Every structure is written in C-alpha cells, then in structure tokens.
Amino acid sequence: MPEYQTRDELTTEIECGLAQVHAVVLAGLSGNGKTQIAADYAMRTQRHRHVWWLRGTTLETLDADTSALGRGLGVDRWPDEDPIRYAGRILSALASSEAGLLVIDDLADEVLPLLQYVTSSLDLIITSKSQSWPGYPVVRIPIVDAQVGRGIFRSITGRVVDSEIEDAILDLCAGSPLAIAQSASYLDETGMDAGRFLGLFAASRARLLDRGKLSGHGGLAASVRLSREALDGTTRSVLDLLAVLGPGPFPIVAMPELQTLLPALGDDLALEDHLASLRKFSLIERGPKGVALHELVRDIAREVQGANERRSAVVLAAAALHVLVPEDPSRDADLVEFDSVAGHVDAVLGELRGEAAIAPPFTGWLANKFGLYLQARGQDRRAETVFRSAIEVVERGRDEDRYGLGSLYHNLGTILQDDDNLDGAEDAFKHALDLKQREDADSLPAAITLSSLAMVQWKRGNYAEARQLLERALLVYEREGDVPRAADALQDLAGIIKTADPAAALRQLRESVTLARTAAVAWPEVCIGLGRIAEVHEDDGDFDAALGCLDEAVEISRANLANHRLASVLAQRSHLRAVRGELPEAIADGEEALSVMVMVEPAGGLGSGRRRGDLGIVHFQAGNLDRAVDLVVESYTEISRLVRRGHHSEVIAFGILCRALDFCAGRPDLLARLVGLLEAVGEQEAHD
Numbered sequence: 001m002p003e004y005q006t007r008d009e010l011t012t013e014i015e016c017g018l019a020q021v022h023a024v025v026l027a028g029l030s031g032n033g034k035t036q037i038a039a040d041y042a043m044r045t046q047r048h049r050h051v052w053w054l055r056g057t058t059l060e061t062l063d064a065d066t067s068a069l070g071r072g073l074g075v076d077r078w079p080d081e082d083p084i085r086y087a088g089r090i091l092s093a094l095a096s097s098e099a100g101l102l103v104i105d106d107l108a109d110e111v112l113p114l115l116q117y118v119t120s121s122l123d124l125i126i127t128s129k130s131q132s133w134p135g136y137p138v139v140r141i142p143i144v145d146a147q148v149g150r151g152i153f154r155s156i157t158g159r160v161v162d163s164e165i166e167d168a169i170l171d172l173c174a175g176s177p178l179a180i181a182q183s184a185s186y187l188d189e190t191g192m193d194a195g196r197f198l199g200l201f202a203a204s205r206a207r208l209l210d211r212g213k214l215s216g217h218g219g220l221a222a223s224v225r226l227s228r229e230a231l232d233g234t235t236r237s238v239l240d241l242l243a244v245l246g247p248g249p250f251p252i253v254a255m256p257e258l259q260t261l262l263p264a265l266g267d268d269l270a271l272e273d274h275l276a277s278l279r280k281f282s283l284i285e286r287g288p289k290g291v292a293l294h295e296l297v298r299d300i301a302r303e304v305q306g307a308n309e310r311r312s313a314v315v316l317a318a319a320a321l322h323v324l325v326p327e328d329p330s331r332d333a334d335l336v337e338f339d340s341v342a343g344h345v346d347a348v349l350g351e352l353r354g355e356a357a358i359a360p361p362f363t364g365w366l367a368n369k370f371g372l373y374l375q376a377r378g379q380d381r382r383a384e385t386v387f388r389s390a391i392e393v394v395e396r397g398r399d400e401d402r403y404g405l406g407s408l409y410h411n412l413g414t415i416l417q418d419d420d421n422l423d424g425a426e427d428a429f430k431h432a433l434d435l436k437q438r439e440d441a442d443s444l445p446a447a448i449t450l451s452s453l454a455m456v457q458w459k460r461g462n463y464a465e466a467r468q469l470l471e472r473a474l475l476v477y478e479r480e481g482d483v484p485r486a487a488d489a490l491q492d493l494a495g496i497i498k499t500a501d502p503a504a505a506l507r508q509l510r511e512s513v514t515l516a517r518t519a520a521v522a523w524p525e526v527c528i529g530l531g532r533i534a535e536v537h538e539d540d541g542d543f544d545a546a547l548g549c550l551d552e553a554v555e556i557s558r559a560n561l562a563n564h565r566l567a568s569v570l571a572q573r574s575h576l577r578a579v580r581g582e583l584p585e586a587i588a589d590g591e592e593a594l595s596v597m598v599m600v601e602p603a604g605g606l607g608s609g610r611r612r613g614d615l616g617i618v619h620f621q622a623g624n625l626d627r628a629v630d631l632v633v634e635s636y637t638e639i640s641r642l643v644r645r646g647h648h649s650e651v652i653a654f655g656i657l658c659r660a661l662d663f664c665a666g667r668p669d670l671l672a673r674l675v676g677l678l679e680a681v682g683e684q685e686a687h688d
C-alpha cells in the first residue's frame with residue numbers, strides 16, 4: 001500500500017467519538033482510505049496499551065482472525081461452536097485488558113451480531129461502507145484533497161511526472177485515494193509514459209481501475225462490482241438509472257414517474273428502502289437536492305451494465321427527466337430550479353444517440369422540451385445543437401415520430417429566425433409543416449408552424465403571403481378555442497398593416513387584448529398586445545397613453561412572476577421615459593430590466609446583452625459616462641461572444657456601439673477609453 005498521508009482532522013473526530021461512547025464508525029465509499037485511517041490511528045494512539053484487529057468482511061475472515069487470537073490467549077473453541085459465539089468469548093477475554101482498542105475492519109451484515117459482545121471496557125473502531133449506524137458516532141471519510149493526492153501518487157510512482165499530467169491524472173481519480181494508488185501502481189508496473197497513460201485513463205477510466213494491483217485490496221472497480229452484485233434487482237435498476245445520468249444530484253425522490261415506469265419500485269416508502277440499500281454500500285451520496293453517484297462509481301457501474309440494463313436505465317431516465325423539464329420555460333420564473341438537472345438531460349440524450357432501437361421517440365420529446373428551456377436561459381447555441389442532433393437521431397426512425405420531428409424542425413427554425421438567418425428558418429419551418437400536415441393538414445401543430453412561417457415572410461417583406469399564412473392559422477386557433485394563439489395571430493396581423501394603416505392596426509391590437517383577457521392563461525398575450533399598442537401610441541406622439549399601457553403590462557408581468565416578459569416591458573418603458581426626458585425613471589427601469597434578465601440568463605445571452613446596451617445609452621443621455629461606457633463594452637463583449645459562436649447578432653452589437661460612439665464624439669478622453677476597452681475585447685476574441 002502507498003505511504004499513508006496523515007489526515008489529522010479525521011484523527012480528531014475519531015478521538016471525540018471514542019471519548020463519547022467508546023466506539024466510532026469510519027464510513028464511506030470503498031477506496032476512500034477507511035482502513036488506512038484506522039490503521040494509522042491504531043499505530044499512533046497513546047491512550048491504548050493494546051490494539052487488536054479483526055477482519056469483518058465475511059464469517060470466514062472473522063473466524064480466521066479470532067482463531068489465531070484465541071490460540072494466543074489460550075481460549076479454545078468448543079465443539080460445533082459457531083464463529084460469532086466463539087468470537088464473542090474472545091472479546092470477553094480481551095475486555096479484561098486495560099486500555100484496549102478493537103478494530104473491526106470492513107464489517108459486513110453477517111458479522112454484525114458480534115457487536116452484542118462488545119462492552120464499553122473496550123474502545124471500538126469499525127470501518128464500513130454503510131453510512132447508517134444508529135447509536136454510533138459516524139466519521140464520514142471524504143475524498144482527499146490535491147495535496148494528499150499528490151503525496152499518495154508520488155509515494156508509489158518513484159519517478160518525476162510532469163506536473164500538468166500529474167494534476168490531470170489526479171483530476172480523473174476524483175479524490176479517491178485507492179484510484180490514485182491504483183493509477184500510480186499501474187504506471188509503476190508497466191513503465192508506461194505518463195502522457196500515454198493519461199490518454200488511456202481519460203478514455204477508459206473504469207477499465208484501468210481494474211488493473212493497478214495493490215497488496216491487500218482488490219481494487220476500486222472490483223469493490224463497486226461486488227457491491228452492485230449484492231443489491232436486489234430493483235435496487236440495481238435505481239443504481240443503473242443514476243449511472244446513465246450526468247454528474248451532480250438528481251431529485252429521484254420527487255419522481256412519481258419512476259414508480260409508473262418501474263412498478264417494482266413500489267410506493268415512496270419502498271423507494272426509500274432502495275435508496276437506503278445504496279447508501280449501505282456508500283454507492284450514493286444524499287443531500288438536500290437529491291442523490292448522486294461519485295463519478296468513479298458512475299463510470300464503473302456503467303462499465304458493468306448489460307445492454308438491456310443500460311437500455312432500460314436510459315428509458316427510465318428519459319421519462320423522469322421529461323417530467324422535470326419546465327412545460328413552458330419561456331414563461332416560467334423558476335427556471336433556476338431546473339438548472340442543476342440540465343446536465344443530466346445532456347447525458348441521457350447522448351446515451352440515446354447510441355440506442356437506435358429506442359432513440360427516436362424518447363429523443364424527440366425530451367430534446368424538444370430541453371431545447372426550449374435552453375433558449376429561455378439565453379443558451380441559443382446549445383439549444384440549436386440539441387435540436388440538430390435530435391433531428392439526426394429521430395430521422396433514423398423512418399417516420400416513427402413525425403410529430404416529434406416536426407416540432408424539432410419548428411424549434412430549430414425559431415432559433416434561426418431569431419438569428420435573422422431567414423433562409424435557414426424558412427427551410428426548417430417548411431420541413432416542420434410538411435411533417436405535421438402529413439398527420440393532419442388543419443391541425444393545431446401545423447397552424448403553429450404556419451404562424452412562424454408567416455413571420456419569416458413578413459421579415460422578407462412578403463406581406464401578402466405572410467397575411468395569408470396568418471389568416472389560415474387564425475382559423476384553426478379559433479376553431480380549437482386556443483385564445484392565446486388567436487390573440488397572438490391578431491397582433492401579428494396588426495403588425496403587417498401597421499405601416500399602411502396605423503388606425504386599423506390599433507383597432508386590431510385592442511381586439512386581440514380584449515380577446516386575451518377572456519382567458520387567464522393568455523396573460524402573456526395581454527402584455528405583448530399592450531406593448532404593441534404602446535408602440536402605436538408612441539409613433540403618434542401620445543406618450544401618456546403609451547406609458548399607461550406599459551404600466552399595466554409591468555404589473556401583469558410582476559403578478560405572474562414572468563421574468564422574461566418583465567425585463568422586456570421594463571426595457572420598453574425605459575426607452576419611452578428616456579424619449580420623454582424622464583432620465584432618472586428611465587435608468588431605474590433599465591437597471592431593473594438588466595437585473596431581471598441576468599437572473600433569466602445567468603450565463604449571458606442576447607437578451608442580457610441587449611439590456612446592457614440599451615441601459616448604457618440611457619446613461620449616456622443622463623451624463624453618467626463611466627457607467628455608460630462600462631455597460632456598452634459589456635454589451636458588445638457579450639453579444640460578440642455570441643457572434644463568435646455563430647449567432648447572427650452583429651447588427652445589434654454594432655448598432656449599440658455606433659450609438660455609443662456618437663455620444664463620445666465630443667469627448668476625446670471618453671472615446672479613447674471606449675476604444676481601449678474594445679481593443680481589449682478584440683484581443684481576447686483573437687486569443688479565444
């Protein structure tokens with residue numbers, strides 16, 4: 001075994017446990033160093049004159065150790081005496097010794113009855129994978145930090161390894177002392193170049209953890225396999241489900257869908273029993289946000305899954321995640337609750353790509369919801385990747401899921417349209433429409449795509465065609481009683497006629513808002529309609545009427561906790577107030593719009609970039625030049641990042657920049673600062 005790396009904080013916890021009840025349990029994942037920590041304490045303790053060590057892995061190992069100890073103590077075995085009873089008599093003999101410490105290493109269930117013979121005259125240390133020990137202080141043995149990990153690694157390799165390669169190997173070992181020791185041992189055994197080993201380890205972590213041999217330990221992969229084999233079939237299914245997910249916690253206990261798809265799980269209490277079994281072997285870590293596997297356990301569990309087990313786990317995970325993804329993320333103020341789960345969806349979609357027999361339908365409905373969530377979080381490029389990848393998978397299904405495929409093309413078209421990639425958007429919408437109309441030419445899904453295709457034609461200036469498409473869609477919405485979409489179509493029709501006949505457009509917008517007010521679920525269309533009415537009033541110079549519409553839209557958005565909509569309306573009201581010369585009020589609205597948008601797009605996006613640029617211009621108008629320059633540069637930086645990722649937002653970025661340059665024209669010092677900051681952005685872009 002490697003040279004032990006002292007972990008003094010754990011020694012202190014052991015001392016406290018022994019002082020309280022004369023017993024302590026060292027619990028944790030196999031390979032985290034429980035046995036070595038116990039051995040280190042036993043060798044260094046000064047309060048114990050005698051130390052005895054028993055292996056509790058099986059009855060056979062216990063019997064072998066107690067028999068040897070019995071011969072030394074002169075305690076003979078009775079005829080037909082079972083191992084537990086004999087070991088109990090040995091412990092009674094040990095109890096007469098002064099200041100004795102007994103260590104039972106790797107205590108298994110079949111050896112548990114031995115504890116009834118342990119009295120307080122002996123101090124007791126137990127090592128176990130199980131984290132549940134009522135009545136005993138439990139010291140949970142965590143993974144090691146980088147410093148301790150390097151010490152373990154270097155004590156075995158006996159050679160100098162490039163520091164970057166060494167750190168990368170330690171990262172792959174994920175803080176497991178045993179994995180670190182096995183990696184170093186394999187390097188030592190083979191004499192392999194460390195860089196080559198790193199490449200192999202990154203590609204086949206679980207398999208390599210089967211190879212590094214250590215005296216007295218079967219290895220981490222073997223230990224996890226044995227633990228998995230000890231589970232009943234249903235509990236193993238839960239482990240397999242967690243193994244196909246990404247890293248981090250998963251709210252498995254909140255998923256009634258699991259019991260529906262896997263009836264053997266039983267009710268909620270039975271599910272808790274399965275989780276308890278997994279904790280017993282330290283295969284899961286449980287926290288307030290759910291349960292998680294250590295990443296090495298996940299790799300090893302995936303490696304030993306059979307094809308059918310993997311397929312069942314992927315189906316179960318896809319169904320569970322589908323329930324978790326927000327139904328309508330563009331209007332959901334609680335998107336942050338799903339953020340921690342998003343990585344799991346990526347992992348499962350990746351698994352589905354390799355499962356041709358089951359992939360198309362599961363990929364279609366999971367990717368559609370997930371992509372919409374990503375768009376709502378401002379991650380358009382990631383959403384586009386999800387949609388394109390899912391389209392490739394679902395198209396292999398040979399028309400098995402036309403509706404799902406049609407929805408994927410539609411959602412892809414929406415992203416391309418937002419990017420002003422009208423050719424790409426039109427092509428995607430036409431694919432979507434063709435697929436949906438094969439099922440039902442006058443269906444609601446087909447009408448939704450007709451509306452989107454109309455907007456592309458509108459942007460192209462094909463107003464007559466756009467109007468015809470919208471009117472076809474409106475007939476379906478009215479027939480289906482879909483108030484929100486009917487109101488939205490009326491507003492888009494008003495937009496088409498706005499330039500030629502503003503009065504008629506205003507009447508139609510008011511009609512759409514009146515219609516939307518009849519359905520509680522159509523409050524977003526009320527807000528959008530009020531915003532469009534405000535634009536008409538602003539064009540007519542009726543600022544009071546415009547402001548009244550926006551005030552109402554703000555209140556509706558606040559009442560519905562709709563952050564996207566609130567940010568948009570606040571930005572529109574900020575612009576209107578700036579036009580009116582109400583700069584302090586305009587800045588207040590702009591700052592709030594930005595703060596709300598940052599919550600919606602924590603990783604940045606086009607929305608938050610626009611909000612920064614708009615607010616920067618208002619600060620320029622108010623004479624707050626330092627804040628203005630900072631905001632404009634932040635806006636340019638954020639939107640330029642999207643441009644580098646393929647986002648068609650150059651016009652927005654440079655439009656904001658040109659407006660800022662106009663304000664700086666008479667201030668050489670300010671212009672120099674702005675240019676300097678932009679040059680720094682350009683240098684970073686070149687570096688990236």
